[in-house]
Amino acid sequence: MNQELLAVLDYMERERGIDRETLFVALEQALLSASKKSVSPAKDVRIVIDRKTCAIKAFARVQVVEKIKAPYDEILLPAAQKHQPGVRLGDFIEIEVTPKDFGRIAAQTAKQAILHKIRQAEKDIVFAEYKNRPGDIVSGTVRRFERSDVIIDLGRAEGRLPSKERVPTEEYQVGDRIRALILTVENTPGGAEIVLSRSHPDFVKRLFELEVSEIADKTVEIKAIAREAGFRSKIAVASKDQKVDPVGACVGMKGIRVKNIVRELSGEKIDIVRWSDDIKTFVTNALSPAKLLSIDIDDKGRGVLVIVDPDQLSLTIGKKGQNARLTSKLTGWRIDIRKDETQVGFEEKVAAATAVLAAIPGIGAERARKLVEAGFLTVEGILAAEISDLEAIESFDTSVATSIRAAAEKSVAAPPPAQPAETKAEEQAVPPAGEQSK
Numbered sequence: 001m002n003q004e005l006l007a008v009l010d011y012m013e014r015e016r017g018i019d020r021e022t023l024f025v026a027l028e029q030a031l032l033s034a035s036k037k038s039v040s041p042a043k044d045v046r047i048v049i050d051r052k053t054c055a056i057k058a059f060a061r062v063q064v065v066e067k068i069k070a071p072y073d074e075i076l077l078p079a080a081q082k083h084q085p086g087v088r089l090g091d092f093i094e095i096e097v098t099p100k101d102f103g104r105i106a107a108q109t110a111k112q113a114i115l116h117k118i119r120q121a122e123k124d125i126v127f128a129e130y131k132n133r134p135g136d137i138v139s140g141t142v143r144r145f146e147r148s149d150v151i152i153d154l155g156r157a158e159g160r161l162p163s164k165e166r167v168p169t170e171e172y173q174v175g176d177r178i179r180a181l182i183l184t185v186e187n188t189p190g191g192a193e194i195v196l197s198r199s200h201p202d203f204v205k206r207l208f209e210l211e212v213s214e215i216a217d218k219t220v221e222i223k224a225i226a227r228e229a230g231f232r233s234k235i236a237v238a239s240k241d242q243k244v245d246p247v248g249a250c251v252g253m254k255g256i257r258v259k260n261i262v263r264e265l266s267g268e269k270i271d272i273v274r275w276s277d278d279i280k281t282f283v284t285n286a287l288s289p290a291k292l293l294s295i296d297i298d299d300k301g302r303g304v305l306v307i308v309d310p311d312q313l314s315l316t317i318g319k320k321g322q323n324a325r326l327t328s329k330l331t332g333w334r335i336d337i338r339k340d341e342t343q344v345g346f347e348e349k350v351a352a353a354t355a356v357l358a359a360i361p362g363i364g365a366e367r368a369r370k371l372v373e374a375g376f377l378t379v380e381g382i383l384a385a386e387i388s389d390l391e392a393i394e395s396f397d398t399s400v401a402t403s404i405r406a407a408a409e410k411s412v413a414a415p416p417p418a419q420p421a422e423t424k425a426e427e428q429a430v431p432p433a434g435e436q437s438k
Contacts, residue, residue, distance in 0.1 A: 006054050009023050009024075009054070012118060017125065017156070018118065018121050018122060018125065022121050023118065023121070024049055024051060026118060026120075026121055027049060028046075028047045028048065028049055029047075030116070031047045031049075031056065032045065032046065032047045041072045042060035042061070042062065042072040042073050042097070043072075043073055044060065044061035044073070045058060045059070045060050045061075045097070046058070046059050046061075046094075056098070057096055057098045058096065058097050058098045058099075059094040059095065059096055059097065060072070060073075060094065060095055060097045061092055061093075061094050062074055062075045062080075062092065062093060062094075062095060063075070063090065063091070063092050064076075064077055064080040064087055064088065064089050064090060064091045064092070064093065065077075065089065065090075066089060075093070075095065077089055080093055083095055122191075123190075123191035123192060125156075126156055126157045126191060126192045127185070127187045127191070127192035129156070129157075130157060130182065130185045130192055130194055131185050131187070131192075133182050133185065134182050134183060134184055134185055135181070135182065135202065135206065136181070136182050136206070137179055137180070137181055137182075137203070137206050137207070137210065138154055138159065138179065138180060138182060138196070139154075139177065139178070139179050140152035140153050140154040140155070140159060140177075140178065140179075140180070141153045141175060141176070141177055141178075142172050142173065142174050142175060142176045142178065143158065143174065144174065145174075146160075147163075148162075148163035148166075149161060149162050149163060150166065150172055152178065152180065152196060154194070157191075157192060157194060158194070159180065159182070159194040159195070159196040160193065160194065160195055160196065161180060161196045161197070161198065162195065162197075164199075165183065165195070165196065165197035165198065165199050165200065166198060166199060167198050167199050167229045167230040167265075167266065167268075168199075168229065168230050169230035169231070169266060169268075170198070170230065170266050178198070179198075179264065180196035180197060180198050180203070181196065181197045181198070181200055181202055181203040181206060182194060182195075182196060183195045183196060183197045183200065198229070199227075199229035199230075200227075201225045201226065201227040201233070202225075204225060204227055204233050204235065204261070204265070204270070205222055205225055205235075207261045207264060207265075208222060208235065208250060208261065209222075211252075211257050211260055211261055212249055212250050212252070212257055214239075214244060214246075214249040214250075215237075215249075215250070218240070219239065219240055219241050219244055219249075220237055220238070220239050220240075220244060220246045220249050220250065221237065221238050221239075221240065221246075222235060222236070222237055223236045223237065223238050223275040224236040224275065224330050224331070224332075225330070226326045226327075226329035226330040227326075228322060228325070228326065229268070230265075230266070230268055231268060231269070231322065232268065232269045232270075232271070232318075232322055232323075232326060233265075233268060233269070233270050233271070233326075234270075234271045234273060234286060234326045234327065234329075234330045235250070235270065235271070235272050235273070236273050236274070236275035236282070236285075236286070236330055237249075237250055237272060237273075237274065237275060238274070238275040246274060246275075247272050247273070247274055250272045251272060258270055258272065271286075271326075273285040273286050273288065273330075279297060279304065279331065279333060280295045280297065282331055283295060283304055283306065283327065283331060283333070283335070286326075286327040286330055286331060287306070287316055287323065287324075287327055289315070290308060290312050290315045290316035290323075291308070291309070291312050292306055292307070292308055292312075292316070293307045293308055293309060293340055294306075294307045295307075301334070302332070302333050302334060303333065303334040303335075303336060304331075304333050304334065304335050304336065305336045305338065306335065306336065306337045306338070307338055307339070307340050308337065308338075308339055308340065309339065309340055310339045310340065310348070312339075313337070313339045316337050317337055324337055349377075350372055353372050353377040353378070354368045354369055354372045355368075356378075356379075357371055357372065357376075357378075357379070360379070360407055360408065360411045361407060361410075361411075362403060362404070362406065362407030362410070363404060363407050363408075367396075367400070367404060370393055370394060370395070370396070371393065371404070374392075374393045376390075379408045379411055379412060382404065382405065382408040383405070383408050383409065383412070387401050387402065387405060390404060390405065
């Protein structure tokens with residue numbers, strides 16, 4: 001009995017989790033390729049290892065002939081009948097060709113080949129374990145960094161967290177325990193390549209599926225999700241049971257469920273909104289808590305025009321347009337948010353009029369301010385006034401009044417000047433969310 005080989009097989013099966021039969025097959029193939037010269041030059045040779053004793057034997061397949069032309073692949077009839085009585089000319093038989101010192105020769109020549117086969121068997125097992133798991137969440141430990149990629153130890157395998165799949169607000173240290181979404185699994189010559197992600201929207205989706213039992217049992221469905229990793233996510237949910245509140249189920253008692261997910265996402269904010277087939281209702285829910293005055297739908301262009309009070313504009317758009325962008329991604333419609341021009345306050349009107357007059361060459365900011373304070377809000381108003389009316393303004397004399405009148409006349413005759421950025425912003429309000437993200 002080959003006790004040494006038995007010990008190796010037991011270790012590999014126990015510690016590496018490789019099936020014993022897989023090891024036997026790999027070992028037989030490795031011995032055949034590494035030791036063929038020492039076994040037999042015959043074309044058809046096979047190695048057999050006894051599954052119980054680990055005894056190694058070699059067999060060559062030869063043809064029974066009347067006269068030998070290929071010494072290693074043929075055998076005479078009398079010799080063949082000693083091995084297998086009743087054999088006839090032209091038949092093929094197997095004869096043992098195991099060298100006396102085959103065990104020693106095999107151990108020396110097949111070591112590297114055996115290790116290679118075992119490593120390949122391990123890689124195949126890892127690939128088989130992970131190949132059907134894209135979309136699953138796995139836990140691992142940060143092992144090392146390769147440029148900007150993070151290598152995660154998953155136990156029997158390693159996962160790669162590419163820089164583009166990292167959350168920009170997160171920093172990792174060797175030894176940190178993290179969870180990530182399996183994005184793809186590919187079988188490469190180097191083994192299974194497992195690509196992970198923490199920035200993909202499906203990572204948030206899977207966290208909710210793990211945390212919220214109503215989602216796991218299909219009572220509550222996640223209809224859409226939009227994410228800016230590290231900053232904010234919006235998730236739209238609907239319930240198949242009228243008695244179950246989808247938003248309340250995701251939030252949990254005292255917010256415990258969503259808090260657990262926010263903690264896993266390093267403080268990323270999460271908006272949970274009720275999904276609706278009606279786009280007006282859906283947009284209203286998605287932009288909550290902002291109060292909307294009106295919503296106009298452009299079905300052909302898949303656009304939504306939202307009108308809000310001036311004091312609700314910044315809340316509706318969100319920081320750097322984030323709320324509007326995420327709403328656009330969540331609904332799949334272009335969102336254009338504007339303030340109600342009928343609600344513009346007196347101070348805003350004064351500022352707008354001052355900016356328009358100040359932009360006219362020859363008037364300037366200080367003169368524009370005094371003109372507006374005196375009630376001249378437009379170029380037309382200046383042209384309709386007498387020179388004496390302009391002279392009546394504080395610190396305006398005849399020369400100043402005349403120059404202002406000339407500047408106003410020139411501005412009417414010339415193409416309209418470019419408006420200052422502040423005025424454009426007020427008149428144009430907010431660009432569509434799709435444009436803001438470009």
